[in-house]
Amino acid sequence: xSNLITFLYTALCFILPNTIWQLINRKKLRxxxxxxxxxxxxxxxxxxxxxxxxxxxxGTIWNLISNKGELTGRIxxxxxxxxxxxxxxxxxxxxxxxxxxxxxxxxxxxxxxxSLLAGFCFSxxxxxxxxxxxxxxxxxxxxxxxxxxxxxxxxxxxxxRIFKHRKKTAIEIMRFEPVAHVILGVLGVFILLNYGxxxxxxNRVHLLLSNI
Numbered sequence: 607x608s609n610l611i612t613f614l615y616t617a618l619c620f621i622l623p624n625t626i627w628q629l630i631n632r633k634k635l636r637x638x639x640x641x642x643x644x645x646x647x648x649x650x651x652x653x654x655x656x657x658x659x660x661x662x663x664x665g666t667i668w669n670l671i672s673n674k675g676e677l678t679g680r681i682x683x684x685x686x687x688x689x690x691x692x693x694x695x696x697x698x699x700x701x702x703x704x705x706x707x708x709x710x711x712x713x714x715x716x717x718x719x720x721s722l723l724a725g726f727c728f729s730x731x732x733x734x735x736x737x738x739x740x741x742x743x744x745x746x747x748x749x750x751x752x753x754x755x756x757x758x759x760x761x762x763x764x765x766x767r768i769f770k771h772r773k774k775t776a777i778e779i780m781r782f783e784p785v786a787h788v789i790l791g792v793l794g795v796f797i798l799l800n801y802g803x804x805x806x807x808x809n810r811v812h813l814l815l816s817n818i
C-alpha cells in the first residue's frame with residue numbers, strides 16, 4: 607500500500623504541470639480528429655515517466671532543504687561492476703518503453719539521434735537529482751539506460767515498418783513536445799514531491815483502513 611501511495615503521489619506531481627500545459631494549449635488540439643488519441647498516448651507517456659522516476663527514487667527540493675543544502679548522494683564513475691549484471695539488465699528494461707514511446711507517439715522523434723539524445727538526457731537528469739536523496743549517481747546506469755532507449759527505439763521502428771499501413775499514431779502540439787513534457791514533469795516532481803507528506807498520507811490511509 608505504501609509503495610502504491612508513493613507512486614500515485616509521484617505520478618500526480620508529474621502529471622499536474624503537464625495537464626495545465628495541455629489546457630493552455632488546448633486550442634491547438636481543437637477540431638483535430640486525432641486529438642483524443644493524442645491525449646491518451648501522452649498520458650500513457652506521463653505514467654511511464656512517473657514510474658521511472660519512482661523506481662529510481664529521485665531526490666527533491668525537500669530533501670535538499672531538510673539536509674540544509676548538502677548533497678547526500680555520491681557519484682560512481684567506475685565502469686562495469688562485475689556484480690552489477692542484473693542491475694544493468696533492469697536498467698535496460700526500464701528505459702525500453704521510453705525509447706519505444708517517443709517515436710511511436712511523436713513522428714519528429716523517429717530520428718535516431720533525437721530519441722537517443724532524449725533518453726540520455728532523461729537518464730542524466732534522474733542520475734543528477736538522485737544526489738539529493740542518498741542515492742548513487744552511477745555512470746553505468748547512464749550508459750545502460752541510454753542503451754535501453756536504443757533497444758526500445760529499434761523495436762518501435764521495426765513495429766512501424768511491419769505495420770506501415772497504420773495511420774499516424776498521434777499529432778503534435780508543438781516541436782519538441784515530449785521534451786517540454788519531461789521538463790515540466792521532472793520539475794513538478796522535484797518541487798511538489800515531499801516524502802514527508804507521503805508518509806503522513808500513508809499513516810492516514812492505514813488508520814482509515816484499520817477502522818473499517
